[in-house]
Amino acid sequence: MKNRRSRLLLAGLLLVSMLGRAQDPLVTRCASTERDSVRLLKNPALRNLRMRSESAIQGYLRSNAGARTAASEVITIPVVVHVVHNRADNVIGGAGNGNISDAQIQSQIDVLNEDYGNTSGYKGFYTDSLAVDTGIRFKLVSVVRTYNTTSQFSPITDADDLANISPAWFTNRYLNIWVTRLNDRYLGTSQFPVVTELNDRTAGLATSENEETDALTDGVIIDFRYFGRNSDAITSRIYNLGRTTTHEVGHWLGLIHIWGDSTCGTDYCDDTPTANTKNETTDVSCSPVYSQCRPNVITRNMTENYMDYSPDVCMSIFTNDQKERMHAVLALSPRRAKMVEYSRFSTSELMVEIYPNPVGETLTANVFTPNFESYTVSVYNQKGQKVTADAVNRAYLNVKNFPSGLYYYKVTTADKTITKRFVVR
Ligand SMILES: [Zn+2]
Incomplete structure (x- = not known):
């Protein structure tokens, strides 16, 4: 009897652990370093630039020590979410549906603001006094939904x-x-910023390559099953609080994994203890993990750092050095710096510039609306006939197949309209 009971107990335990594994396979949190390796292989010039980037960041931090910490200005980053789903009927939301709900998207923006603002009600397993408000916030500007038959992406x-x-x-x-849906090994990935020395740029040495390298893919990619929180599309027990995106945006702002992607490597932040390796675990009890990176010195890994691989529930901190590093990147990366400049630009007027004009192939529209309000674009020919379907928030217009002549580009918000003329060659 006793034996039978223990056999049953053992079978039950096995079943529980198998179910646990079936629900939460050990996946790799992040593909950013792998993606970066592929990117550098394809572009040797970028490799050289990257080697100079770190010295640029360190030089900036030395010369501006403490400047950011004292500054009270908050930088608000406008966010566009592209939902790429294979739901042919375009139904939004629900279990297993990659066409995630607006509520799920907004919950992710909330998580970003809580984590980067150090305001989250839940502080994680370790209440760490080193946690700081990064002075960075996020504002959802638009959601673009696109149906595509691809079932998953790398x-x-x-x-x-x-x-x-x-x-x-x-x-x-x-x-x-x-x-979107990624293949099952990874939760997310991001594109590291390209950083150039400030004096290179003021001397005009920032080439178009620096400025434009991989511009069209610059951003973050997240599996829909780990984006946001409190949604039935999120089934993981481990990665369920939206911190995959917190982590990936950290890379997008130049942060490195706290173990430095090698044994006892560096992330160039002195206040994140050196760690033997990543904390890749399904243990949601946030048990402490220790490293010995120097003889006779054992330190606790900062597994609560957003740039480790810990389960979401265990994460709760960016440090001051990480904050300083992100702000250095926001100043030194040409695209990020431009973004900060634009984010400070507030207008009560609708402003539209289109170029080049005359245009042969692609017309680019730079539109500023009050408080990032969305807008509609309509394009007419000289006879007043609409030549394309109206589009929301259109940045580019392909005019290759337009007959030569004069056209009108009309931008409309809720209560304002501007029409610009352009010529197709
Ligand atoms: Zn990562």
Whole structure:
């Protein structure tokens, strides 16, 4: 009897652990470093630039020590979410549906603001006094939904595909986040910023390559099952609080994994203890993990750091050095710096510029609306006939097949309209 009971107990335990594994396979949190390796292989010039980036960041931090910490200005990053789903009937929301609900998207923006603002009600397992408000916030500007038959994407090699399916909004004005289904090994990925020395740029040495390299894919890609929180599309027990995106946006702002992607490597932040390796675990009890990176010195890993691989519930901190590093990148990366400049630009007027004019192939529209209000674009020929379907928040217009002549580009918000003329060659 006793034996039978213990056998049953053992069988039960096995079943529970198998179910646990079936629900939560050990996946790799992040594909950013793998994606970056592929990117550098394709572009040797970028490799050279990257080698100079770190010294640029360190030089900036030395010369501006403490400047950011004292500054009270908050930088608000406008966010565009591209939902790429394979739900042919375009139904929004519900279990297993990649066409996630607006509520799920908004919950992710809330998580970002809580985590980057250090205001989250839930502080994680370790209440760490080193946690800071990064002075960075996020504002959802638009959600773009696109149906595509592809069932899943690779976070390492498919950024181009996603950017073809749902083109980025200006990557020097917005943080673009593509939300889709990734292959099952990874939760998310992001594109590291390109950083140049300030004096290189003021000397005019920032080449168009620096400025434009991989501009169309600059952003973050997240599997829809780990985007946001409190949604029935999120089934993981481990990665259920939206911190995959907090982590990936950290990379997008130049942060490195706290173990430095090698044994006892560096993330260039002195206040994140050196760690033997990542905290890749399904243990949601947030048990402490220790490293010995120097002889006779054992330190606790900062597993609560957003740039580790810990379960969402265990994460609760960016440090001051990480904050300083992100602000250095926001100043030194040409695209990020431009974004900060634009984010400070507030207008009560609708402003539209279109170029080049005359145009042969692609007309670009730079539109500023009060408080990032969305707008509609209509294009007419000289006879007043509409030549394309109206589009919301259109940045680019392909005019290759337009007959030569004069056209009108009309931008409309809720209560304002501006019409610009342009000529197709
Ligand atoms: Zn990562």
